[in-house]
Amino acid sequence: MIKFICAAVVASAISSAAVADVTINGFASINAGATTGSNESLYGYDDKFELKNESLFAIQLQSDLGDKLSVTGQLLGRGADDFDVDFEWAFLSYELNDQTRVSAGRLRTPFFKYSDFLDVGYAYDWIRPPQSVYGLGFANIEGVSLYRTDQFGRLDSSLQFVLGNYDSTTSFSGTEIDAQIDSIVGATWELTQGSLSGRVAYLVGETTFDTAPVQLAPGVTLGGLFGTLEQVGLSALVADLAIQEDDSSFLGFGVTYDNGDWIIVSEITNIEVDNSFIAEQDSYYLSVGHRFGSFTPYISYEKDDNTAQVDAYSAYQSTLPAQLFVPVKGLVDSQAADNDTWNLGFRYDFHPSAAFKAQFTDQDNQLTGDRRSLISVGIDLVF
Template sequence: MSPKKILAATLALSLAAASAAHAEDGFNYRFSGFGTVGYAATDTDDVLFTNPGQLKGARQNGSGLVDSRLGGQLDLSFTPALSATVQAIAMQNAEGKSMPQVQWAFLRYKVSDSVAVRLGRLSLPAYLVSDYRYVGYANPWVRAPLEVYNLASLDSYEGADVVWSHGVGDGFLSAQVLAGHVSSPMPYDSEHTSRVKSNQLTGAYLTYEIGSLRVRGGLSTSKVTYLSEGTNALFDGLRQAGFGQTADAFEPDNARTTFSSVGATWDADNILLTGEYAQLRSGSKMIGRATGWYGTFGYRLGKWMPYFTYAGYDRDDQRARNDVPPYGPLIPLSMGLDQLAAGNSQHTASLGLKVDLRSNVAFKAQVDHVRPSRHGGTFSAVAPGFDGSAVNVYSAVVDFVF
């Protein structure tokens, strides 16, 4: 279902519920907003620096498109049990345009004091900060570490979830189970038809909060299909050349794919500690297996908080599964398969500073020293002959909420 249809359906149901609730004087609403004005630049033109799902990014000449965004959220309460939420964000998409996108549009029904059911377009709770990833003011970094947050770049899904919440010991435990599907465009210069689909999506996540500690972990699994003119042509060529089994092994066509993660944050007094570990596993050799992790330490000095992050990413090399000999007319097929199957890795040391300018405005500056493999790590548009030299990324943002 398209974002416009989801938004229209949610608003129609919301208005109907609002009319009934208004008659009982039980209706109220709340609007809130958030945004980021940012600038990023690198010290090389050999790679392109982007956030997941973006077409345009930063090189030496810099860009304001990578981190800048503006979002708004409308929360509607019809009765003590029934509510709705719609969130839209204007930020750069897979076509390089900063158009508003519906992130959330769902109805929530509270079955009991501890159980709630939601239906519509929902946040995929795959990460520690999934619920507020794009609310820059709520996060310590300029952006969530890409070594982890680039593994599964899908932010939301269409379906339903059930959330059970209850006090456990001195803390609070939430258990969430979900089901649905998602279809998302992928950024490519030469074509606008690339898309990744996740069908039969299911997942389960636990979140536990006690004092200054918050922990979240879980997994989701789905059947992933990757649609692209370039890869489709490669796999068709392999089958015509008699390498059908190889094409089947690499092509993501309803390939069972699982993403698991665990993360924690300790935020007390002057000290902030946070980190995550995530794994991506797929039956498709093109998607393959990848892991990512990071750890952040911050120390508050009044309104100032310097912080340090160290992160890593590694994708397994699947080229040994390429049984297409690089000879004669098979050379393009073999080279294309090698490009899809090549391993990749990256390690990043980041030093940053967050300054609370006002109660709702923060300034952040961050320098990332990135050591990617020669395949570019999380960078895109890697220049031919790139040797894996270190890349420095310089970023500055102003985050705000209202």
């Protein structure tokens, strides 16, 4: 279905060029970085200076077909994928009235404050959005969205409802796996008054991850462990661990203050996948920056606090053989996280359409005592 919609977007944009307004925009990020330690890795970087990992290039086409109907397509190539171009967005939109818009196709999932601008580095001051919150693993759905704006006295209101599915791949413990999230239903609401705005987002769905290829140890896969558990009559334990049509939820809150000089942003999120080995994930960040003309220094703090679902195996501790209990416990416990991350950087707008950025990131793993640091530089531009 989405391939049909993508093709329709392109065909509509091309065929309507003679009779409708077609707008072509683009953006790019040229980012580079390296960790400060020889055995460290963070956000896909190691101690070798790397220019490809977070770089990207995108073209967006939008065509007004008249009678309140428009079509939008965004082609994006990421350096991490050898700049293979894919449709990041592809959707049709219809204006029901001046306040209400309906869209259908491949859409950005409105989890976060900067979801719509997630790939447009020029839209924010950091090198990358705070990964403790934004590193969710997927950003788009195939579905429909209803977006409405209103004004309540001095408050500007933006309300969005989404309905759809996700069927693609995601990275799990360094392994690319098939991922499916069905029956995604959610809503976001943002209120703004002057320099201050606040938002809330809540989405639910049914999550299925094919984790069978994930390696627990050399020669030992998660699929093999689950198969062994089923052979010894522990199908109930497998059901408590496997990610198969499990109810999942996302809850997020955000606050932004931007008076033109100071910009303060904070977001808090909670993610749960019931009846699985996935930890309950609580994350937040706080970022403070100040604009001195074209120069904006900033500092931000991020927190990961993921609680392992020990109840999934605790009832089996006295009955499960050690050779099976140890990997089960290791699997569940490995999902726990307690990271403190500090970012210090600046943005310099050296051109009306381009900005140079530099950022130092220091991450402290409170569970293992490991500490990793990353230096990143980049240029973001829009055209």
